[in-house]
Amino acid sequence: MSATIEEYQLGETPWLVVTGDRFSAFRMLGERQAHRIRALAKDSNAIRKLQTRASAPRTAELLAEVRKQSESIYPEPWSELVAMAQGADVPLNSLVLLNLRGDLGAEERLGCTDLAFRDRDALFLAHNEDGAAEFQPYCVMLTLRLDGEPAVTTWWYPGFLPSNTVTFNQYGLVWGIDNVRVAAPTGAPGRHFVARALQSSRSVSEVVERLRDEPSAGGFAYTVGQFGYPHAIQIETAAGHYAYRSTQHSGESLLWHTNHLLLLPSHLDTATENSLTRARTASTWTIPDSGPVDWCLQQLAVAPMPEGVRRDAAGDDLLVTLATFVVDLSAADVLVAARGHEATRIAAFDLINGRPGSQRPQSYEASSALNGRQ
Incomplete structure (x- = not known):
């Protein structure tokens, strides 16, 4: 071995x-x-x-x-x-x-923001990875090509199971994860373990079924898509409870999520004011007339709270936006904007399989805003 x-x-x-x-x-x-x-x-x-x-x-x-x-x-x-x-x-x-x-309860003030929407014939999914500023120097992209397992690529905090951020797998599945502060966790496996096992899934329907049948002690909200699949799904899990919606059935063409429950009963979690502020911002979003990738970057990576949802460890908020991912699920294309760096575009299956050759820099108007605060 x-x-x-x-x-x-x-x-x-x-x-x-x-x-x-x-x-x-x-x-x-x-x-x-x-x-x-x-x-x-x-x-x-x-x-x-x-x-x-x-x-x-x-x-x-x-x-x-x-x-x-x-x-x-x-x-x-x-x-x-x-x-x-x-x-x-x-x-x-x-x-x-x-x-x-x-x-272990609702003390952790972790964050992230996700959205998914259809723009004409294209479907987009975007994820802000928010974390402690002290983690910024240590984060890496990680591709796992394990024997007998589908290839998986994630944004990785060393020491963590590679499961709690954004996931791309060999079957074309993509999801971003938002922390949910569960008030009373149940005696079930940890949510990172559930999410790591989930990465072997082959379809959106399998993700939905597994999260329905495999409870976790704490809570996560998943925003899920698959290259070539026409709809996006959002799934909430919290202390053994589960709910989901999709762009197909909910009547909503744009789905967003921050760090509190939208579908499950609110007594299951404890919402922070920061999450509620980002939710108020996200609730005003409408599908852009043009330039969906640039629009996502502007809302997630460039505009600070409350105009957008970028976090800068300002005031009593200890977190920063470490990276923004914008995924074109129809074109199988991924844009990654890590904090302090120029955005990079790469073919999705090159990212998934650990092939760096197709990446190319991606300029956008306010890229300097990412460099303002480290």
Whole structure:
């Protein structure tokens, strides 16, 4: 059993392409990215806060149950976490805490924004990846080509299962994920484990069915599309509950989501004012007359809150928009605008399979706005 890692750049963002058997691949990934993993799992504010939370008796009891369920129901993703911890020489408990942080109650103030809409004959999906500013230097694009598994590419926080941001898989599925702050998590597997296993799905209908049948302790909202499929789907999962809508059945041609529940009962989550502000902005969006990609970039990557939904760690908001993805699901084309860098366009299946050759810079009017705050 063996693995290899190739290193490329997607624009100016590091891009790792990992090939081989699951355990060897994640162990090597842990070794190669040990400095980044240690920065997040040993030295970050996030891990220190989580360790304090986990010491409370009620949280410790919930953590033990969610950990048990994650390991027993999703042994393959669990083995990936074990291998990564071994390779990076960090305590497994630290990586478990990072990956279960959204399954332990509503204290985490995590974010993201997603939207999907049809423009004439084309379908678009866009995702803002918002995270702690301290994570910015460590994020990479990651392509996994594991033996017997479909190729998958994600935006990756080292130390995390590659599942909680934006996903592209070999079957042409694409989804962005928004954190949902569940008020009372249930004793089920962690949401990162559910989302990682979901990446083997072959169709939109399979994604819908699996999220219906595979509950998670915490909550995620998924905005899902597939290259060549005519509709986008939004799915909310929260503490064993589930709901979905689509551009086909909802009567809405534009779907958006921030970090609170829109479809499930509101008592299941705890909405932050930041999420509500972005929701008010998103609720004013209408399908653009022309230039849908530039319009997405303007709303998500360029215009700060409340004019748009870009986050800049301003006021009491500790998060920043780390990257924006705009996906043309009809043309199988992806634009990636990482914070502080020029946008890059790439053919979707080259991104999915770890082939950097088709990428090209993409200029847009206000690209300098991304460079204003790091």
